[in-house]
Amino acid sequence: MSGGELTPLLKFVINVTRQTKEQRLTIEIQRRFTGKVALVTGGGTGIGAAIATQLAAEGAAVAIVGRRGHVVQKHADALRSAGYAVLPIRGDVSVEAANIVRQVIQHFGRLDVLVNNAAISAGLDLDEMTIELWRQVLAVNLDAAFSLVQAARPHLIEARGCVLHISSIGVAVGEFDDVAYVTSKAALEAFSRRLAIELAPYGIRSNVIRPGLIHTAAFDAMPAEFFEAQLPLIPLGRVGAPEDIARAAAFLCSDDASFITGAVLTVDGGESAK
Numbered sequence: 001m002s003g004g005e006l007t008p009l010l011k012f013v014i015n016v017t018r019q020t021k022e023q024r025l026t027i028e029i030q031r032r033f034t035g036k037v038a039l040v041t042g043g044g045t046g047i048g049a050a051i052a053t054q055l056a057a058e059g060a061a062v063a064i065v066g067r068r069g070h071v072v073q074k075h076a077d078a079l080r081s082a083g084y085a086v087l088p089i090r091g092d093v094s095v096e097a098a099n100i101v102r103q104v105i106q107h108f109g110r111l112d113v114l115v116n117n118a119a120i121s122a123g124l125d126l127d128e129m130t131i132e133l134w135r136q137v138l139a140v141n142l143d144a145a146f147s148l149v150q151a152a153r154p155h156l157i158e159a160r161g162c163v164l165h166i167s168s169i170g171v172a173v174g175e176f177d178d179v180a181y182v183t184s185k186a187a188l189e190a191f192s193r194r195l196a197i198e199l200a201p202y203g204i205r206s207n208v209i210r211p212g213l214i215h216t217a218a219f220d221a222m223p224a225e226f227f228e229a230q231l232p233l234i235p236l237g238r239v240g241a242p243e244d245i246a247r248a249a250a251f252l253c254s255d256d257a258s259f260i261t262g263a264v265l266t267v268d269g270g271e272s273a274k
Contacts, residue, residue, distance in 0.1 A: 032254040034059035036159075037108040039101070041065045041093050041148065042118035044072040046216035047166060050242030051115055051249045052086075053079065058250055060113065061085035063104045067092050093118045094139040097147035101155070111155040113253045116145040116188070117166040121181040134180045141184035145191060153199075160203035162253050165192045166245070167210045167264070172272045189264060196262030205261035207252045212268020214240040235270035 038055045042048035043064025052062045056079055064079075066072040069090035076088035087107045091100050104111055119141045122133045149163055156163070167189050170182040188208070195206035213230055227239055248267050251257055266272055 032058045032250070032256070033113075036112040036161075037061045037063070037104065037110050038113035038115065038253070039063045039065070039104050039111060039148075039152070040115040040117060041100075041144070043115075044068065044075045044088075046218065047211065047214060047242045047245045048115070048117040049075050050246035051117065054243070054246035054250045055113065055253070056082075056084035056086065058254075061087075061108050063087040063089055063100075063108070065089045065091055065093060065100055065118070093144035093148065097144060098151045101148065101151040105155060110159055111152055112159040112161040114148060114152050114156065114161070114163045115166070115249065115253070116148060116163065118144060119166070119181070119184075122178050124178050126179050129178065129180060137178075137180035138184050138187075141181065142187050142191070145188055149195065153204075156199075156204050157202045162205040162207070163192070163195060163199075164249055164253055165189070165206070165208045166249075167208050169210050169212045169266065169268045169272045171210060172266075192264075193262050200261060205257070207257070207260060207262070208264040209245060209248055209252065210264055210266040210268070210272075211245050212240055212266070212271045214242055214245060216242055233271055233274070234268070235274065238269065240267065240269060 033055055036059070038060045040048050040052040040055070040062060043052040043062070044066035048064070052064045052075070056062045062079070062084070064072055064076060064086065067090070072088045072090055076086045079086040087104065089100055089103055093100065101111065120137055122129060122137050124133065145165060165188050167185045168177065168182070170177045171186045171189060192206045192208045199206060212234065230239060231237060245267055248265055252260065252265060
């Protein structure tokens with residue numbers, strides 16, 4: 001090599017190095033879920049919709065479930081318009097778990113990833129909470145996760161798949177949400193830990209993401225003062241976005257996390273660390 005000339009190999013290395021970090025990341029992860037099928041409950045809006053989008057973008061065929069059929073259909077249409085394979089399912093996870101899993105298998109023929117994201121909150125203090133509301137919250141947030149895992153178990157065994165549960169920092173920081181919601185999420189984390197042990201011999205992993213304050217459509221009606229009051233509580237100085245949870249979810253559901261099970265990943269900007 002003379003006069004500063006570059007060999008073809010060196011030119012290639014320089015060109016690759018000049019790629020942005022985002023471009024390199026896309027190259028690395030775009031095939032993580034190719035050939036796999038994911039079921040995301042509560043997948044029509046918010047965190048669930050972001051997780052479904054992320055998994056689809058990385059190659060997965062996704063089934064999204066929600067009680068509001070038009071909401072689920074709208075997100076499914078958006079995913080289809082982007083070229084992704086998607087199955088919208090209108091259903092109540094608290095009473096239709098087996099049927100939901102059956103539809104996924106009938107449509108896609110397999111199931112690799114189950115994301116238990118669907119959740120409701122009563123939003124009431126203890127003295128206002130009724131036993132009926134308590135049971136309703138636990139039915140959606142906890143019982144449905146049990147029923148879905150039970151129905152999906154043989155298919156996850158066949159695929160050596162994984163389960164991901166979406167919890168809340170309310171488990172660690174008691175001032176958030178109502179007693180039924182927080183109790184259901186704490187139990188969900190315990191459920192995941194037990195699943196991690198019980199299903200490990202089959203190659204199935206079970207993990208939890210514990211989100212902090214995430215700006216979803218549910219917060220659109222909140223005044224700006226609400227978010228301004230929250231920012232001093234978050235060391236990273238911002239409210240989370242659904243995509244923050246989605247990227248963490250994709251990691252935990254991918255083979256990049258093949259040695260991680262029984263874990264709880266907190267994604268809250270450092271709020272619960274204070």
